[in-house]
Structures are given as C-alpha cells and as structure tokens.
Amino acid sequence: MSHWIIAPVILPALLAPVIGFVMRHDISMARIASLTGAALVVAIATGLALTAAGGETLVYRLGDWPAPFGIVLVLDRLSAMMVLLTSLLALIVLAHAVATGWDARGQHFHALFQFQIMGLVGAFLTGDIFNLFVFFEILLIASYGLMIHGGGQARLRAGLQYVVINLAGSTLFLFALGVLYAATGTLNIADLARVMEGIEPDDASLVRVAAMLLMVVFAVKAALFPVQFWLPGAYANAPAPVAALFAIMTKVGAYAIIRVHTLVFGPGAGATADIASTWLFPAALVTIAIGAFGVLGARRLMPMVAFSVVGSMGALLLAVSAFTPTALAAAFYYLVHSTFAAAALFLVADLVLTRRGDERLLALPPTVQNGLFAALFFAAAIAMAGMPPLSGFLGKLLVLDALRAPGQIGWAWSAILIGSLLTILGFARAGSTLFWKSTAVDTEATTTTAATPLQLAPAMVALAMLAGLTAFAGPLTAQFQHTADQLFDRGGYVGAVLGASPPEPTTDAATVPASSEEN
Amino acid sequence: MELVIATSIGALTAGGVYLILRLRAFPVILGLALLSYAVNLFLFASGRLAVNMPPVLDKYGDASYTDPLPQALVLTAIVISFGMTAVLVMVALGAFVESGDDRINTEEDAPEGDDEPTEAPR
Numbered sequence: 078m079s080h081w082i083i084a085p086v087i088l089p090a091l092l093a094p095v096i097g098f099v100m101r102h103d104i105s106m107a108r109i110a111s112l113t114g115a116a117l118v119v120a121i122a123t124g125l126a127l128t129a130a131g132g133e134t135l136v137y138r139l140g141d142w143p144a145p146f147g148i149v150l151v152l153d154r155l156s157a158m159m160v161l162l163t164s165l166l167a168l169i170v171l172a173h174a175v176a177t178g179w180d181a182r183g184q185h186f187h188a189l190f191q192f193q194i195m196g197l198v199g200a201f202l203t204g205d206i207f208n209l210f211v212f213f214e215i216l217l218i219a220s221y222g223l224m225i226h227g228g229g230q231a232r233l234r235a236g237l238q239y240v241v242i243n244l245a246g247s248t249l250f251l252f253a254l255g256v257l258y259a260a261t262g263t264l265n266i267a268d269l270a271r272v273m274e275g276i277e278p279d280d281a282s283l284v285r286v287a288a289m290l291l292m293v294v295f296a297v298k299a300a301l302f303p304v305q306f307w308l309p310g311a312y313a314n315a316p317a318p319v320a321a322l323f324a325i326m327t328k329v330g331a332y333a334i335i336r337v338h339t340l341v342f343g344p345g346a347g348a349t350a351d352i353a354s355t356w357l358f359p360a361a362l363v364t365i366a367i368g369a370f371g372v373l374g375a376r377r378l379m380p381m382v383a384f385s386v387v388g389s390m391g392a393l394l395l396a397v398s399a400f401t402p403t404a405l406a407a408a409f410y411y412l413v414h415s416t417f418a419a420a421a422l423f424l425v426a427d428l429v430l431t432r433r434g435d436e437r438l439l440a441l442p443p444t445v446q447n448g449l450f451a452a453l454f455f456a457a458a459i460a461m462a463g464m465p466p467l468s469g470f471l472g473k474l475l476v477l478d479a480l481r482a483p484g485q486i487g488w489a490w491s492a493i494l495i496g497s498l499l500t501i502l503g504f505a506r507a508g509s510t511l512f513w514k515s516t517a518v519d520t521e522a523t524t525t526t527a528a529t530p531l532q533l534a535p536a537m538v539a540l541a542m543l544a545g546l547t548a549f550a551g552p553l554t555a556q557f558q559h560t561a562d563q564l565f566d567r568g569g570y571v572g573a574v575l576g577a578s579p580p581e582p583t584t585d586a587a588t589v590p591a592s593s594e595e596n
Numbered sequence: 597m598e599l600v601i602a603t604s605i606g607a608l609t610a611g612g613v614y615l616i617l618r619l620r621a622f623p624v625i626l627g628l629a630l631l632s633y634a635v636n637l638f639l640f641a642s643g644r645l646a647v648n649m650p651p652v653l654d655k656y657g658d659a660s661y662t663d664p665l666p667q668a669l670v671l672t673a674i675v676i677s678f679g680m681t682a683v684l685v686m687v688a689l690g691a692f693v694e695s696g697d698d699r700i701n702t703e704e705d706a707p708e709g710d711d712e713p714t715e716a717p718r
Contacts, residue, residue: 211672211676218683221687222683225690228690233687233695234700236687236691237687240680240683240687241684245616245631247677248635251635251638251639252635255641255642256642259642259643
C-alpha cells in the first residue's frame with residue numbers, strides 16, 4: 078500500500094516525456110494520454126485522501142533510507158487534501174484546454190502540464206525542505222513553458238518578468254536553506270522541528286534569519302504584499318486555462334507557509350515561535366486592500382480576475398496568520414473554495430473573451446449565449462466576492478469567526494468586509510458592462526460560434542465543486558478541523574517521520590548528525 | 597579563507613542585486629547568474645570551511661572530515677540554476693525577437709520613447 082504515496086509523482090513524471098517525445102506530432106493521442114493521466118492522478122489522490130482521513134501520518138522513505146538521512150514523502154491529512162485539490166483542478170483545467178483548443182496553439186502543452194502536476198504534487202508530499210526546493214523548481218520550470226504557451230509579444234514580456242521574479246525567489250530560497258543548514262545541520266522538516274526545540278541562543282538569531290527568508294520566498298509564491306506585484310501581470314497575460322491552473326500555484330506558497338511555520342518555526346519552537354504571525358498579519362491586510370482596489374480599478378477582464386486572486390490570497394493568509402487550529406481549519410475551507418472560484422472565473426472569462434475579441438471592459442454588441450455566459454460569470458463572481466449562497470460566503474464567515482482575538486478583530490473584520498464590498502462593486506460593474514449594457518448597443522452583432530456543451534462543462538464542474546463545498550460544508554469543516562488539529566500535533570508528525578521506522582538506523586549512521594553539527 | 601569566501605559572496609550578491617534591478621533583459625540575466633554563483637558559494641560554505649579534508653568519515657571514526665551534504669546540495673543547485681538560466685535566455689530571446697527590444701517592462705508601464713530606461717512609473 079505505502080508505495081501508492083509516490084504514485085501521483087511518478088505517473089506524470091513518466092507520462093510527460095512519453096507525451097513530449099512519442100506523441101508530439103499527434104495532438105489527439107497526446108490529449109487522450111494527458112486526460113487519462115490526469116484522471117488516474119485524481120483516482121490515486123482520492124485513494125490517498127481516504128487513507129489519510131483515518132488520521133495516520135504515513136511516511137514513504139525513498140530508497141528505504143531512514144528519515145533524517147534519506148528523503149521522505151509524508152502523507153498526512155493536509156498533504157492528501159492538497160494533492161486531491163491539485164488533481165481535481167488539473168483535470169478540470171485540462172478538459173477546458175482540450176475542449177477550447179488552447180492546447181494546440183503551441184507545442185508541448187500536455188508534456189509541460191504533466192510536469193506541472195508532478196511538481197505540484199511533489200511539493201505537497203515532500204517531507205524534506207531541500208526536496209521542496211527541487212519540486213518548486215520543477216513546477217516553476219513547467220509553469221514558465223505554460224505561461225508563454227501560444228506566444229505573442231505581451232505574453233512573452235510578462236513571461237520574462239515572471240521567470241525573473243521566480244528565479245530571484247529561488248535564489249533567496251537557497252540562501253535560506255544554507256543559513257538553516259549551517260545553524261541546525263539538517264534539512265528534514267521533522268528533524269528541523271526536533272532540533273528547533275533545543276536550539277542554542279547563539280544559533281537562534283541565524284535561525285530567525287532563515288525563518289524570515291523562507292517567509293519572503295513563500296510570500297513571493299503566495300503573492301503576499303510587498304511581493305505581490307508580479308501576479309496581476311503574469312496571470313492576466315497567461316493563457317486562460319494556464320491562469321486557472323495557476324490558481325493552485327499561489328496555494329503552494331500558502332501551503333509552504335502553513336507547513337514550515339507551524340511545524341518548524343511554529344508555537345513551541347522557542348527562538349522562532351510566532352515570528353511569522355507578527356509580519357503575516359499586516360502584510361495580509363495590505364494584500365486584501367490591493368486586491369480589492371485592483372478589482373475596482375481594472376480596465377480589462379483578465380487583470381480584474383487576477384487582482385481578485387490577490388485579494389483572496391490576502392484573506393486566506395490573514396486566517397493563516399493567527400496560527401490557531403480553528404483559524405487554520407477556516408483557512409483550509411477558504412483555500413479549497415478560492416482555488417475553484419478563481420479557476421471558474423478564469424475559465425468563464427476565457428469563454429467570454431474568446432467570443433468578444435476585445436479584452437477591455439466596454440459595452441460591445443452582445444455575443445451568442447449572452448444570458449448563459451452572464452449566469453456563469455454571475456455565479457463565479459459571487460463565489461469569489463464571498464456572497465451567499467455559494468461557498469465564498471461560508472469561507473469568509475469561518476475566517477471572520479476565527480479572527481476574534483482583541484488585537485485582530487478590528488483590522489481583520491474591516492479589511493475582509495470592506496474588501497468584499499469593493500470586490501462586489503468591481504464585479505458588478507464589470508458584469509453589467511459586459512453582459513447587460515451590451516444588449517443596448519445597436520450595432521450588428523458579430524457572428525461568433527456558440528460554445529459547445531463540452532466547452533462549457535469544465536467551468537460548470539468548477540462551479541459545481543463550489544456548490545458541493547457549500548452543500549457539504551458541515552462534514553467538510555469537521556474534516557478540516559481534524560486536519561488542522563493534526564498539523565498542530567508536532568509530536569505525531571516528528572514521531573511518524575523519525576521514530577518507529579522499521580529498519581533501525583545503525584550505530585554508524587547515528588553518529589553522523591552529531592559530528593556534522595560539530596564540524 | 598573565511599575572508600576570501602565572505603567577500604566574494606558579498607561582492608557577487610551586490611553585483612547581482614544591482615544588475616537584476618536594471619530594465620534590460622541582458623543585465624538582468626547576468627545579474628541572476630551572479631546571484632546563483634553567490635548562492636552556490638554560500639551553500640558550499642554552510643557546511644563549514646575545511647581545507648584538505650575528505651568528505652567521508654574514515655573507518656576509525658576520526659571526526660576530521662568536511663561535510664559532504666552541502667556539496668551534494670550545491671551540485672543540485674548548480675544543475676537547476678544552469679537549466680533555469682537556459683530557459684530564461686530562451687524566453688528573453690523570444691521576447692526580444694517578438695518586440696524588437698530587450699526592455700523587461702511591459703508596454704503599458706514603459707515611458708514614451710525612452711532609449712535608456714530609467715525607473716518606470718507604476
């Protein structure tokens with residue numbers, strides 16, 4: 078059974094070269110292989126999520142090396158949830174890309190897509206922080222290719238900026254890892270958590286530097302103020318299905334903050350306890366404001382959706398910054414919601430923009446199926462803005478409910494509530510311009526092809542996920558509460574990874590960490 | 597030894613940071629290359645500096661050895677930064693061929709008719 082943990086990493090890794098080399102001239106074969114692969118990853122991820130739901134932390138040792146020396150993959154409730162979310166989103170987005178023909182506008186879409194899935198799943202599963210860096214690079218290098226898929230001047234420019242900012246981020250990540258290794262002598266997350274409890278005062282300042290550097294790196298990925306500026310340009314110029322897939326990329330940053338800053342630098346870690354929340358809270362507040370004003374001020378549809386993603390990351394990280402089990406449970410619900418909501422918005426925006434031919438928010442002659450597109454946009458927008466009846470409302474309610482400490486309530490509540498109001502205003506204005514005022518334009522409607530049911534289905538499935546998230550909110554929040562509780566059970570995680578591993582570390586191996594620290 | 601390593605990491609980082617703040621693609625690529633050299637040296641030094649030591653324990657448990665793990669980390673980092681630089685050069689070349697200049701800022705925030713780009717209003 079335990080070998081299944083690595084299956085969602087191996088399967089796309091094997092499939093991608095096959096698609097890239099063998100099927101590069103046959104788009105239909107590549108489509109079948111890619112869709113089958115994504116569906117298989119969903120099946121495996123479902124199995125893993127059901128296994129992890131029992132509450133056990135499963136460890137997969139690569140090459141069967143015992144934990145601090147070898148690389149481990151760790152499956153707990155949080156990583157299983159993220160893998161399942163990734164695989165579902167990937168399947169929806171892939172179906173949209175195939176149905177609308179986006180995948181045929183450039184080369185190697187499917188191979189890059191599989192590598193992207195591999196990097197994402199690996200980043201969520203790994204239990205080693207250097208391995209996290211490697212999986213970050215895999216998902217980034219695939220995303221560079223996807224970002225400039227289809228070409229075009231604006232897209233290549235935006236892609237160049239995206240590559241540069243992420244390379245700078247990767248360099249910072251390596252600096253942080255160097256500092257961390259110099260201070261602690263290990264890079265295994267569980268081992269780091271163990272070492273951090275007894276860190277000496279001399280090393281504590283170094284470790285604090287590493288913690289803040291890691292925070293900045295993950296903030297770049299999560300588009301947190303002051304390093305959020307790359308996101309609107311990149312997402313707005315990326316191909317729409319790729320932008321929809323990138324909805325999970327910001328969550329990788331949020332996941333890394335949650336994982337590292339609860340397990341390693343979290344409460345109880347002595348020197349670095351609560352170092353993150355001091356900075357995360359104000360940064361998240363500003364991020365919400367930037368997102369809200371961006372939505373209000375955007376003159377084109379795609380940047381508007383991109384800014385709403387920035388705003389949702391702000392709300393998500395505001396919940397994370399409390400670092401309590403209740404707040405994290407709320408954050409998990411909002412994380413799943415905002416991923417599907419952002420994807421749905423990008424997919425609907427793609428359907429609309431393909432038929433309008435003009436990205437600006439102007440009153441143009443109505444396109445075919447104006448009513449249908451209006452309804453889809455309306456549903457996705459109210460989900461994103463956080464209005465009832467969809468899950469955005471419940472998510473924001475849970476976040477607000479969790480942030481009731483005296484120092485938080487004023488700032489957090491006003492930021493989220495005013496931010497939501499501005500987002501609603503922005504979306505309402507955009508929607509009425511796009512779909513309603515358009516009907517008053519007298520000029521002859523241009524003939525565009527109607528969207529086939531197959532092209533509409535992925536966006537509808539993404540919206541259905543939101544509906545499901547709303548309908549089953551009770552059981553799901555209970556499950557997310559268990560997830561958060563398990564995350565705060567540091568002893569359980571460390572014990573599962575380091576202790577009770579069947580092949581006992583030999584005495585030879587046991588002397589290595591001690592001497593490498595002294596050396 | 598420590599002084600040489602520390603000053604070279606510092607100089608490489610300073611040069612790299614200065615160069616990636618330019619608005620042309622070419623200096624930015626050079627700057628990222630310099631930064632990756634700096635970080636490779638830094639990672640190498642994170643296992644403590646030891647001269648003329650083997651990266652393995654000898655069988656009598658003598659503790660005089662240099663830490664092999666940073667060397668493995670550096671190898672990984674070198675391979676990754678090498679690949680990333682290649683990708684970056686390809687993307688930058690694509691952007692240059694498409695638009696005819698190698699400015700790194702996008703059209704909407706580029707100042708009108710500026711040949712030597714200064715800070716873009718944003």
